[in-house]
Amino acid sequence: MSYEIIFSDFAEKQLSKLSEDVQKRIISILKRCRIRPYPHVKKLVGSKYFRLRAGDYRIILDIIDNELIIHVIEIGHRKNKK
Numbered sequence: 001m002s003y004e005i006i007f008s009d010f011a012e013k014q015l016s017k018l019s020e021d022v023q024k025r026i027i028s029i030l031k032r033c034r035i036r037p038y039p040h041v042k043k044l045v046g047s048k049y050f051r052l053r054a055g056d057y058r059i060i061l062d063i064i065d066n067e068l069i070i071h072v073i074e075i076g077h078r079k080n081k082k
Contacts, residue, residue, distance in 0.1 A: 025055055
């Protein structure tokens, strides 16, 4: 069983602004972690969300186990920390 990947409107907008090469890399990495996401992600401190690194980009996501969904919340360059 693999997880379904769902993008938030915000994450989809951020992804569309990136170059085609970066978009392909991010989607490829997300597809790779569909089977078993936990070895690929790290828990964000003080949050229920996880982070996944794709080169110089960070993907913030939520993993919903009971529905087998990986919800991509935000995609951004690592230099733009919040």
